[in-house]
Amino acid sequence: MSQKEPTDSNEKIIDVPYEQIDPQTLRQMIEEFITADWSDFGAEHSELEGKIDQVLRQLKEKRAKVVFNLESKAANIVKT
Numbered sequence: 001m002s003q004k005e006p007t008d009s010n011e012k013i014i015d016v017p018y019e020q021i022d023p024q025t026l027r028q029m030i031e032e033f034i035t036a037d038w039s040d041f042g043a044e045h046s047e048l049e050g051k052i053d054q055v056l057r058q059l060k061e062k063r064a065k066v067v068f069n070l071e072s073k074a075a076n077i078v079k080t
Helices: 023-037 045-060
Strands: 013-016 064-069 074-079
Touching (some): 023 045, 045 064
Antiparallel strands (some): 013 064
8 A cells, every 4th residue: 555645634545556455345435436426326227337337447547546544444436
């Protein structure tokens, strides 16, 4: 894991390589990331799968990354 420059003087955030995250855990993180920004998400399974594939592609292409906040103990996916 590499150390990221803190965004706040009290906040410690590190980058977490997505390849080191259990695939099932990563999938759950991506689903949460998608549904947080996609509030009108319906029950359409194919739409969710497409969005998951898009986020995975962004992670692989380094257009998004997983970060972990050491203070709040929370992980998130952010665009780079």
